Amino acid sequence: MIDMTQMHLNHRLLFHRRQGRVRLLIVVMLVFSLSAIITYLRLFQSCNPDISEEETPVQPSLSTVNWVMGSPQDFADEFTKGCRGLSDKVDGMHNFQMMYQPQLSRLVRERVAASPNDPVNFRLLEIGLGCAPGGGMISGTPGGSAFAWRHLFDLIPESILKFELHIFEFDEKCAMKWAEENVPSVAVKVHIGDASSEEDLERAYQESGGESFDVIIDDASHINWHQIKTLDFMLPKVKRGGFYAVEDIVSSCFGWSANMGTHRGEVTGGTSSCMDTGDAKPTILAHLMEYQRCLVGIGGESGYNRTDKVEFLKEIESIEIQSVIAVLKKRK
Numbered sequence: 001m002i003d004m005t006q007m008h009l010n011h012r013l014l015f016h017r018r019q020g021r022v023r024l025l026i027v028v029m030l031v032f033s034l035s036a037i038i039t040y041l042r043l044f045q046s047c048n049p050d051i052s053e054e055e056t057p058v059q060p061s062l063s064t065v066n067w068v069m070g071s072p073q074d075f076a077d078e079f080t081k082g083c084r085g086l087s088d089k090v091d092g093m094h095n096f097q098m099m100y101q102p103q104l105s106r107l108v109r110e111r112v113a114a115s116p117n118d119p120v121n122f123r124l125l126e127i128g129l130g131c132a133p134g135g136g137m138i139s140g141t142p143g144g145s146a147f148a149w150r151h152l153f154d155l156i157p158e159s160i161l162k163f164e165l166h167i168f169e170f171d172e173k174c175a176m177k178w179a180e181e182n183v184p185s186v187a188v189k190v191h192i193g194d195a196s197s198e199e200d201l202e203r204a205y206q207e208s209g210g211e212s213f214d215v216i217i218d219d220a221s222h223i224n225w226h227q228i229k230t231l232d233f234m235l236p237k238v239k240r241g242g243f244y245a246v247e248d249i250v251s252s253c254f255g256w257s258a259n260m261g262t263h264r265g266e267v268t269g270g271t272s273s274c275m276d277t278g279d280a281k282p283t284i285l286a287h288l289m290e291y292q293r294c295l296v297g298i299g300g301e302s303g304y305n306r307t308d309k310v311e312f313l314k315e316i317e318s319i320e321i322q323s324v325i326a327v328l329k330k331r332k
């Protein structure tokens with residue numbers, strides 16, 4: 001009887017020991033499998049850095065470009081930095097940031113959005129480099145606005161926008177000297193010519209590649225008939241959605257000897273009426289207002305009489321006149 005009980009106890013002991021070994025084995029196998037899985041995942045991650053969150057490449061975007069995302073003041077601050085004290089576009093007398101910031105911000109965003117896979121080529125032509133003291137050249141150095149445009153657009157990652165700046169200037173000697181140091185780092189090319197000559201403008205356009213511009217700025221002689229001639233010839237050379245700016249349209253209301261770089265030219269022609277140049281010719285303001293009148297009348301029966309300009313104006317979305325500057329925006 002005692003032997004039977006002893007045998008039974010031995011059996012149970014043996015059974016429990018075996019059970020304990022099996023459990024231990026299962027635990028060891030589980031720990032081993034778990035560490036094998038972890039090692040595999042680590043190895044896989046190190047071979048495929050793209051799936052690591054820290055190392056995922058950040059897509060360049062406009063979100064970090066203060067003047068594009070921000071306000072006219074942000075634009076003015078960057079312009080001031082970029083122009084090295086050599087341009088008067090945002091100096092308080094001229095508050096062109098109020099026009100350039102919203103227009104350029106809108107246009108840059110549109111162009112970048114329309115080209116999600118490739119960098120967009122953005123072409124800006126400014127007429128007037130800043131030659132001759134008292135007429136755009138400050139501290140004896142031309143090119144203030146050109147430096148500023150370069151600075152502003154260099155803040156945009158090149159992988160989303162490539163900036164192509166063209167300058168057109170009357171004063172050949174001054175322009176060529178400037179170009180020696182600043183082409184191609186600041187501007188792609190400086191074109192020489194007279195902005196009141198269609199031939200010179202067309203030549204410059206062809207030299208630039210014969211492709212329309214996103215933005216054209218007239219900051220040249222400010223002589224009223226020059227401003228009108230340049231506008232009418234160059235407006236069709238602005239891309240859809242782009243804009244054309246005429247600076248210093250105060251020339252409609254005042255007369256001063258124009259700065260032609262090399263010399264003082266004829267008077268700008270403004271008179272106190274701001275509407276005619278005293279010889280029955282329209283000022284740039286009168287010309288723009290006539291275009292505004294046509295724009296309002298297009299599609300209606302308002303009896304505008306500039307029928308020759310109707311087709312041309314159908315490409316225009318708006319004509320905005322701000323303090324001392326006008327901007328004509330092309331339809332998309």
Ligand SMILES: C[S@@+](CC[C@H](N)C(=O)[O-])C[C@H]1O[C@@H](n2cnc3c(N)ncnc32)[C@H](O)[C@@H]1O
Nearest residue numbers: 087128130131136144145170195220221260261
């Ligand atoms: C007001 S400055 C330009 C300033 C420059 N855009 C800036 O903001 O730093 C005017 C420039 O236009 C040039 N200019 C004058 N008449 C011109 C013409 N008919 N054609 C082309 N350029 C002209 C002058 O030589 C001068 O360099």
